[in-house]
Amino acid sequence: MELKNLPSSPGVYIYRDQNKKIIYVGKAINLKNRVSQYFSRPDALGLKTQALVAQIATIETKTLGSEIEALILESSLIKKHRPKYNSQLKDDKNYIYICITKDKLPFVFSAHLSKLPKNAYIYGPFPDASAVKSILKTIRRFFPFYSRPHSSQKCLYCHLRLCPGPHPNPKLYRQNIGKIKKILSGSFKKLQTQLKRELKISSKNQDYELAILARDQLLALNYIIGGWKSLSSLLTSVNLQNDANQIAVNELLTFLKPYFPKLKKINRIEAFDISNSGSNYFTAAMSVFSQDKLDHSQYRQFKIYTKTTPDDPAMLAEAISRRLKHSDWPLPDLILLDGGKPQLSACHPEFISGSLPLLGLAKKEETLIFKSASSWHQVNLPSTSHALLLLQNLRNEAHRFANRYRQKLIQKNLTS
Secondary structure: OOHHHOOOOOEEEEEEOOOOOEEEEEEEOOHHHHHHHHHHOHHHOOHHHHHHHHHOOEEEEEEOOOHHHHHHHHHHHHHHHOOHHHHHHOOHHHOEEEEEEOOOOOEEEEEEHHHOOOOEEEEEEEOOHHHHHHHHHHHHHHOOOEOOOOOOOOOOOOOOOOOOOOOOOHHHHHHHHHHHHHHHOOOHHHHHHHHHHHHHHHHHOOOHHHHHHHHHHHHHHHHHHHOOOOHHHHHHHOOOHHHHHHHHHHHHHHHHOOOOOOOOOOOEEEEEEEEOOOOOOOEEEEEEEEOOEEOHHHOEEEEOOOOOOOOHHHHHHHHHHHHHOOOOOOOOOEEEEEOOHHHHHHHOOOOOOOOOOEEEEEOOOOEEEEEEOOEEEEEOOOOOOHHHHHHHHHHHHHHHHHHHHHHHHHHHHHHO
């Protein structure tokens, strides 16, 4: 076996034994480097890998344009041939699969073997779970899909084209899912032909919106399979979720700086909401946006003690007062409340210093309300504003978390 003659491009390598039976399939960004690792330091290999190397009689390679093509071909060959050492070197239960449900509006997600849905299209097995995560993030950027049921309200990523929105066109959505199926099946050339045809027909019919969509997807597909080599480099080069959040943060900072000159950065936002529904169980919750993402590990919940009748402003004031006593928690750059002037007045200025902006978001018109210096301001950001979508999402998370805690308290009382 002449290792020096192996290609240095991405692709799949296939090991066969002396009976020409496939015993292992793997993928690599650089085939030459990856295969050479099996033979350069035999003493550094595990026992199972040493047994594999001892049985290799021939090496076959298939060069491809990118790691995503290699990943999909690797999966296809493993599924077809069930190589002995693919199972022995990595437990089958740890393999990851990509699932597309057969709903009217299908969901796309990854799952392990034990959690595969019964009524779905299944792609895999994939040995590399992190690569599958990268694939789905990349595909979603160019071919938006649902991974779970969507609420009736727009989420943060709807306007960023990472999500089809609450009410997509069912026909167009299913067409999009069909394109994703082609990618996961490795039918890249067929999809390229389809997109070229869609572009031509849409342009001829002067349906420029569909023409632009087809053009962008065609460019994206060409980029996915030819413009880059590794999935890790791809994730750093495309504008994914964290980049979308950074856009929202930058927009929010630009908007607030004239009102709050001391505000230099927004690394952490905390949002507070109350749940009572007129019951005897009053709760508050704090959701957290930190380092360009929602940080569920830092969410906090509060049982309200100072009020026995509904009073959202007073209950918010209690929750924030208790929160600010926690010197062990990181201080936020911005606090967001669900509500308007009454809620803000209850919390300002007793608990908030002038350097810590306090905003209210009133649900009815989604009006942003705040006080800077001695003046009150009411602003309605555009519905497409990234900053508004971020604040709405954070506020909704606090509302959800508060409701969940209240329901938990009610259930605990019923079962005690």
